[in-house]
Amino acid sequence: xxxxxxxxxxxxPWEVRGKVDYERLIxxxxxxxxxxxxxxxxxxxxxxxxxxxxxxxxxxxxxxxVVLDLYDKGVKFVLYTGRGPSGPVHIGHLIPWIFTRYLQExxxxxxxxxxxxxxxxxxxxxxxxxxxxxxxxxxxxDLIALGFDPEKTFIIFDVKDIDVLYDIALEVAKRITxxxxxxxxxFQESTNIGWIFWPALQAAPCFIHAKLTGENVPALIxxxxxxxxxxxxxxxxxxxxxxxxxxxxxxRFLPGLGPGGKMSASMPETSIFTTDPPxxxxxKIWNAFTGGRATVEEQRKLGGNPMMCTIFQYYVYLxxxxxxxxxxxxxxxxxxxxxxxxxxxxxxxxxxxxxxxHRKKREKARDMLDKFYIKR
Ligand code: TRP
Numbered sequence: 001x002x003x004x005x006x007x008x009x010x011x012x013p014w015e016v017r018g019k020v021d022y023e024r025l026i027x028x029x030x031x032x033x034x035x036x037x038x039x040x041x042x043x044x045x046x047x048x049x050x051x052x053x054x055x056x057x058x059x060x061x062x063x064x065x066v067v068l069d070l071y072d073k074g075v076k077f078v079l080y081t082g083r084g085p086s087g088p089v090h091i092g093h094l095i096p097w098i099f100t101r102y103l104q105e106x107x108x109x110x111x112x113x114x115x116x117x118x119x120x121x122x123x124x125x126x127x128x129x130x131x132x133x134x135x136x137x138x139x140x141x142d143l144i145a146l147g148f149d150p151e152k153t154f155i156i157f158d159v160k161d162i163d164v165l166y167d168i169a170l171e172v173a174k175r176i177t178x179x180x181x182x183x184x185x186x187f188q189e190s191t192n193i194g195w196i197f198w199p200a201l202q203a204a205p206c207f208i209h210a211k212l213t214g215e216n217v218p219a220l221i222x223x224x225x226x227x228x229x230x231x232x233x234x235x236x237x238x239x240x241x242x243x244x245x246x247x248x249x250x251x252r253f254l255p256g257l258g259p260g261g262k263m264s265a266s267m268p269e270t271s272i273f274t275t276d277p278p279x280x281x282x283x284k285i286w287n288a289f290t291g292g293r294a295t296v297e298e299q300r301k302l303g304g305n306p307m308m309c310t311i312f313q314y315y316v317y318l319x320x321x322x323x324x325x326x327x328x329x330x331x332x333x334x335x336x337x338x339x340x341x342x343x344x345x346x347x348x349x350x351x352x353x354x355x356x357x358h359r360k361k362r363e364k365a366r367d368m369l370d371k372f373y374i375k376r
Contacts, residue, residue, distance in 0.1 A: 011226050012186065014123060016262050022059055022225075022252060029228045031060040031250060041068055046106040051321055052099045052251065060225060062235070063247035067220050070244075071107075078209045079103055080219040080246070082114035082202070085135035086124055089142040090271040091351070092254035092263035095317055099251070100222045101146050104153070111153045112205045112219070112374075115140060118158040119202070122194040133159060137369070142274050144365035144372060145358050154374040156205060161374055165204040168211060173200035175237040184229045202227075203234040206246040212376075218244035225250040254317050255310050257288035274362065278352045285311070285348045291333070292340035303336040311340070311347055319350045 008018035011025060026033055034053070038061075043049050045068075052058050067077050081100050083093065104111050117132035136157050143155070156164065176199070181187060187196055206219045221231065228250065235245040253262030256270035263271045270288075272281055291309030293299040306312040312333065320326045332338035 013226050013229060016226055016253065016264075019260055020253065020262070025225055026060050029060075029225070029232075031062050031225075031228065031248070032064075034059055034061055034064070034249075038065060038068075041065075045071075046102075050099060050102050052095070052317075054323070055316055056252075057095065057317060058099065058222070058249050058251045060250040061248055062231065063218075063245060064220070064249055067218055067247045070218065075217055076109060076215075077107070077218045077220050077247070078109055079111040080114070080205050080221050081111070081223050082116060082205070083136075083139055083143070084116045084120045085132050085139045086120040086127060087135060087265040088273045088275055089139050090263055090265060090273045091318070092256075092271070093139075094142070094146065094274070095254050096222050096224060096251050097143055097146055098318070101148055103220075103222065104149060109152065110209065111148060112208055113143060113153065113155045114202065114205050115155060115157045116202065118162075118194075119198055122192060122198055129159065133157070140369060140372065141362045141365040142358075144368055145361035147361070148372075150368060150371040153372055155372045156208075156374050158201060164208060164211070164374055164376060165201055168204040168207050169197075169200040171241045172203045172234065172237050173197060175240055176200065176233050180233060180236075184233055199230055199233060202230045203237070206234055206238070207241070207243045210243060216243060219246040221246055221248045223248065223250065224253055226253075255313050257284055257310050259289040259310075272351060272355075274355060274358055276355065278348075278356075281352050281355065282345075282348045285344050285351065288344065290340045290344070296339060299339055300336045304333040304338070304340065306330050306333045309333075311343055314347055314351070319347060319354070 009021055009024070010017040011020060039049060039053060042053065071077065079100055081096060100111060103109070115136040117129070117136040120127055120132040121129045140155055158165065178196070181196060181199060185199065206221070209219065210216045228248070231246055231248050238245040255261065256263040256267060257272070258267065258270040265271060269284060272284055276284070288310050290311050291305035291307065293302055293304065312330070315326055315329060320329065329338065329343070333343065
C-alpha cells in the first residue's frame with residue numbers, strides 16, 4: 001500500500017497528484033532543505049521569523065545561502081514570483097504571496113510578478129486569450145490587496161508586456177535544446193509548439209532587473225515547489241548569458257478541504273476562493289475532511305488526530321499566528337476536549353473575517369492597478 005501511494009505522487013508545473021512526500025521531492029529535484037542554521041541567518045535580518053518559516057511551510061531552497069552571502073557583502077537581490085491566471089484566486093495561492101510581501105518589507109526590495117496569460121492560454125484547451133487576460137487583471141487585484149509596495153512592485157502581464165521579456169527570452173531559448181526541454185517538462189509529439197518555447201518566458205523575469213536598471217543582482221523566487229523544473233533549466237543558462245543563477249525558496253501546498261491533495265481551482269467544493277461569500281465558506285468548511293472520530297462519544301474518549309486534519313492545517317498555515325494558541329488547540333483536540341464542530345466554526349469565522357478585509361482591499365486595488373504596471 002505504501003509503495004503504491006508513493007508511486008502515485010506526481011508533482012509537475014501542470015499537475016499535482018497523490019500524497020505529496022516533501023522529503024522525497026527534495027531528493028528527486030535535488031534541492032536543499034531549509035536548515036535551522038539557515039533559519040537563524042534569516043532571523044538576523046528579519047527579527048522574529050515569519051510563521052511560514054517557523055512552521056516549515058517554506059521547507060526547501062536553492063542558493064538561498066548564496067544570496068545571503070552576497071547580501072552580507074552588500075549585493076542586494078530582487079524578488080520574483082508569478083501566477084498562471086486560469087481562474088479565480090483561492091487562499092492556497094495567497095500563501096506564498098503573503099510570504100513574498102513579508103520578504104519585500106523586511107529586505108526592502110523590488111518584486112517582479114509575472115501574470116502568465118500566454119502560458120495558460122497555450123496549455124489549457126478550454127481557455128481563450130480573452131479569458132486568461134481577464135483573469136490576469138482580476139488576479140492582480142488579489143495580489144495588490146495583500147499590501148505590496150507600489151513603488152517597488154512590477155506586475156508583468158505577459159501578452160501586454162511582451163516587449164520587456166522577448167529579447168531575454170530569446171537569449172534563454174537559444175541555449176536550451178529541445179531534448180533538455182522534453183526531458184524536463186515531458187513534452188510529447190502532440191504538444192503545441194507555443195508551449196515548447198514558453199519556458200523561456202518564465203525564465204525571463206529572473207534577469208529583467210539588470211535590463212531595466214543596469215544593476216546585476218540575483219533574483220530570489222518564493223513559490224510552490226511544482227515550479228522547480230523551470231528554474232532548473234533557467235539556472236543552467238544564467239551564467240552563460242552573464243547573470244546570477246536565480247535562487248529559490250519553495251513552499252508546500254495548502255491542502256484542499258477534501259481527503260488528500262492540494263487546494264485546486266478545478267475542485268471548487270474543496271477550495272475557498274477569495275470571492276466566496278460567507279455562507280459558501282461556512283458550507284465548504286462544514287463539509288471538510290477532519291481528523292475527527294465517527295461519533296462525539298468516541299472523540300471525547302479517544303481524541304482527534306490533528307495531523308491528518310485539513311482544518312487543523314488551515315490554522316497552521318495562516319489562521320492561528322500564535323504558536324502557543326496553536327499548541328493549545330492541538331492538545332485540546334488530541335485529548336477529546338475540542339470537537340470538530342467547534343473547531344470548524346472557529347475557522348469559518350476567521351476565514352470570513354480575513355476574506356471580508358481582503359475583499360475591501362481588493363476593491364480599492366482597482367484604482368491602483370496602473371501604479372503596478374511595469375515601466376520601461
Ligand atoms: N507557471 C506559473 C503557474 O502556472 C506562473 C509563474 C510564472 C510563476 N512565473 C512564476 C510562479 C514565478 C512562481 C514563480 O502558476
